[in-house]
Amino acid sequence: MTTxxxxxxxxxxxxxxxxxxxxxxxxxxxFFTGLIGAYIVLRAGMSSWPHLGEELSIPAAAINTxxxxxxxxxMAMGVAAVHRADVKKLRLFLALTILLGSAFLGVKxxxxxxxxxxxxxxGTAIFWDCYFMLTGFHGLHVLGGxxxxxxxxxxxxxxxxSERRGHLVEISGLYWHFVDLVWIFLFPLLxxx
Amino acid sequence: MTPxxxxxxxxxxxxxxxxxxxxxxxxxSPLLPFSRRGVILFILLIALVxxxxxxxxxxxxxxxxxxxxxxxxxxxxxxxxxxILVLLLGSVFR
Numbered sequence: 001m002t003t004x005x006x007x008x009x010x011x012x013x014x015x016x017x018x019x020x021x022x023x024x025x026x027x028x029x030x031f032f033t034g035l036i037g038a039y040i041v042l043r044a045g046m047s048s049w050p051h052l053g054e055e056l057s058i059p060a061a062a063i064n065t066x067x068x069x070x071x072x073x074x075m076a077m078g079v080a081a082v083h084r085a086d087v088k089k090l091r092l093f094l095a096l097t098i099l100l101g102s103a104f105l106g107v108k109x110x111x112x113x114x115x116x117x118x119x120x121x122x123g124t125a126i127f128w129d130c131y132f133m134l135t136g137f138h139g140l141h142v143l144g145g146x147x148x149x150x151x152x153x154x155x156x157x158x159x160x161x162s163e164r165r166g167h168l169v170e171i172s173g174l175y176w177h178f179v180d181l182v183w184i185f186l187f188p189l190l191x192x193x
Numbered sequence: 194m195t196p197x198x199x200x201x202x203x204x205x206x207x208x209x210x211x212x213x214x215x216x217x218x219x220x221x222s223p224l225l226p227f228s229r230r231g232v233i234l235f236i237l238l239i240a241l242v243x244x245x246x247x248x249x250x251x252x253x254x255x256x257x258x259x260x261x262x263x264x265x266x267x268x269x270x271x272x273x274x275x276x277i278l279v280l281l282l283g284s285v286f287r
Contacts, residue, residue, distance in 0.1 A: 029273050069216060079253075187240075
């Protein structure tokens with residue numbers, strides 16, 4: 001039995017590491033549900049709210065959505081590369097995922113700098129509290145995913161990565177796709193509705 | 194998911210094409226001649242379809258046959274969808 005097979009061996013029928021990640025993601029769903037729920041309740045209780053595109057840049061957010069959707073594709077291709085024991089392609093797809101995630105953070109950083117330059121900070125108004133809370137926590141999650149993928153990319157430089165630690169790519173991939181899923185809901189809620 | 198069930202790179206690319214098309218449709222939907230409620234429902238529907246595509250194909254839920262994993266994976270997403278829909282519809286249709 002290979003080390004990868006051992007890592008995926010379990011009595012429940014689900015690889016332990018994978019089950020652990022799914023349970024973690026379930027707790028993350030509850031975390032973001034609380035934040036999004038607070039946003040909707042606060043917004044519904046306000047008599048006025050900025051109109052569409054008045055305060056936030058829809059093109060910048062659409063570009064960021066495009067970057068995250070594309071990074072999800074490259075991450076999924078990275079997982080496929082592991083299953084094919086193709087470490088060269090895995091490195092390529094991981095590097096692309098890291099690059100796209102970093103670009104997302106770069107665009108978000110630019111958005112933040114514009115808001116700060118206009119005097120919009122957390123605490124300025126309910127709208128900005130919600131915006132910085134939701135995008136800030138999401139951005140931290142993206143940063144965590146980028147760091148995790150960087151660590152895995154470094155591991156791929158070692159011997160027999162696919163056999164020994166290939167399951168890490170699948171686990172990291174689940175987390176990365178979750179971060180994408182959260183943004184799929186945040187983008188319309190914050191920018192389009 | 195078994196290695197035999199692993200989708201091809203082309204399949205992942207095709208899903209990405211659908212996701213980008215839905216992104217464009219969702220982003221341009223406020224320009225549609227619908228009522229505000231209609232636009233909100235349309236945007237939410239597009240977000241749900243995008244989330245389903247990512248979870249089914251990129252997170253490989255479509256290929257998972259293990260019931261406990263479906264329960265752990267899908268139930269929280271069902272709850273968040275329900276919570277957001279109840280809150281949003283409550284505020285939109287009040």
